[in-house]
Amino acid sequence: MxxxxxxxxxxxxxxxxxxxxxxxxxxxxxxxxxxxTFRQRGEDVLIRDAAEDQPVGILGEAALGHALPLEPARAAARSERRRWPRECGLLDAATDYIAVLSFRSPANAQTLAQLWQQRFDFRKNVCVCGLNAASGAWEKMLAESPSSYSAFKLALQLADRSGAASEAKLEDFRNLVRGIAEQQQAEAELPDVASAAARALELDNFCAGVxxxxxxxxxxxxxxxxxxxxxxxxxxxxxxxxxxxxxxxxxxxxxxxxxxxxxxxxxxxxxxxxxxxxxxxxxxxxxxxxxxxxxxxxxxxxxxxxxxxxxxxxxxxxxxxxxxxxxxxxxxxxxxxxxxxxxxxxxxxxxxxxxxxxxx
The missing domain is CATH 3.30.1400.10 (ZipA, C-terminal FtsZ-binding domain)
Structure with a gap:
């Protein structure tokens, strides 16, 4: 040439x-x-009803409208979870729909393979924090993270400059996490989707004004x-x-x-x-x-x-x-x-x- x-x-x-x-x-x-600017402008109100943030168990409990007694192992896991560090600095219930998975034995990032594959389907940022089994601290997780974890917090952002997360996408995200929990025999805390969608709209309206x-x-x-x-x-x-x-x-x-x-x-x-x-x-x-x-x-x-x-x-x-x-x-x-x-x-x-x- x-x-x-x-x-x-x-x-x-x-x-x-x-x-x-x-x-x-x-x-x-x-x-x-x-x-x-966000698509809607409205009053600067954030819905913070404590009832909206109550977890929903996947194996009965609130998801089915009635409570089932916990197995001893699950009751012990829930007791242990109360002693976790509560903060994962990357996430905030005001701006994210946060689901929690907890495991009887440590899990790795590949446990969430389905989430990594579908994370762009929800049209909003997906962020995952893991409770490091060795250090006992929450840390940001990637698909390549090598550590073992006692629990995951999986978050779908409620709004960004393109608008609020739709109730349909929030439902899809919740169902994906539910499926992972069932496959891994993990306990899941899945917040109510309808109230999260309402918070997303309120957040969207607030952000439009600033x-x-x-x-x-x-x-x-x-x-x-x-x-x-x-x-x-x-x-x-x-x-x-x-x-x-x-x-x-x-x-x-x-x-x-x-x-x-x-x-x-x-x-x-x-x-x-x-x-x-x-x-x-x-x-x-x-x-x-x-x-x-x-x-x-x-x-x-x-x-x-x-x-x-x-x-x-x-x-x-x-x-x-x-x-x-x-x-x-x-x-x-x-x-x-x-x-x-x-x-x-x-x-x-x-x-x-x-x-x-x-x-x-």
Whole structure:
């Protein structure tokens, strides 16, 4: 193969990758700006009736509407379960439908082979915690986890940015767990599906009211445009890194985005050819529920907006291209602080693993 042919193949591959990356970026932008909020908006109410969280045994008991006496071994297992550590930090009854399986002898991850195979069928995140038989601590489980476990907590997330988990999917999940329990002769605690579906709708409605992104635009004066090279230099100076989505990100120590800097015209920045770009403006974006202490992070973003505007000889403006002074920025900050307070009162801590799952 000649050097010319190789060069053409490489160029073609790069073009395909660029188009694919741009398509993904456009989908993400559309979802975040036009489809990001949950489908229903309603009162900020969470149903927390203790009766709704009562477990349902699979071998009779509440599932059949009457109680059966427990075998001695099962009664001992239930007594032992009361001494378990109660927390599995990844899961929360407010945001997840949580089923519990307990075993007479330790089980491994392959016990849940059917769940691993079908986990994408439920259209919501599935998370599993195992009670490590050796350490006695709950830990996140994967299909490849090598440890042995005394019990599993299997959770289906009740809502995300695409909406609430449907009662039908919750029922499917419960039936799958029930089947695993029967196959493994395990004891199962299966919460009521109807009440979980109601909680899912309430959670969906609450999240719709706090699912907000705030932006600060940085526009050049007159007919001037920013060059890609000066944007890259200014971004690097302030610690922003260009990622595969075509947007510059400021990340925290764990690699999570604090806020981002994108093209005002929604055209992604690409490493190749960045120095050739002419850009009409920039937008700093803060995904409010997904960052820790969002009001403080907004303060940081406002400072960065002013610094970028100064270094690029530009102005900070709102979506109507009106200059944003201190009163305007303070008003936006107040809205961010209100969202933060509402989330903490729910309680969903902004930027927590729980929040990042809900607002993904």
């Amino acid at each position: 000649s050097e010319l042919q190789i060069g053409l193949l490489v160029a073609g591959a790069l073009a395909v990758l660029a188009v694919y990356g741009y398509s993904l970026w456009q989908q993400r932008q559309h979802r975040r700006h036009f489809g990001a 699912d907000q992104m705030v932006g600060l635009n940085i526009l050049p004066g007159g007919a001037r445009a920013f060059s890609g090279s000066e944007i890259a230099s200014a971004a690097a100076l302030h610690g922003l890194v260009l990622r595969a989505d075509g947007i510059f990100h400021l990340q925290d120590a764990r690699g999570f985005t604090v806020f981002s800097l994108g093209n005002y015209d929604n055209i992604p920045f690409l490493h190749q050819g960045l120095d050739q770009m002419q850009v009409n403006g920039l937008t700093l974006l803060l995904d409010v529920p997904c960052v820790e202490q969002p009001a403080r992070r907004f303060d940081d973003m406002a400072v960065l907006a002013r610094q970028l505007a100064m270094s690029l000889h530009a102005a900070v403006v709102d979506d109507h291209r009106v200059a944003l002074g201190e009163p305007g920025i303070a008003q936006i900050r107040e809205q961010v602080a209100t969202i933060e307070s509402r989330m903490l009162a729910y309680p969903i801590v902004p930027g927590s693993p729980q929040a990042r799952r809900l607002f993904f």
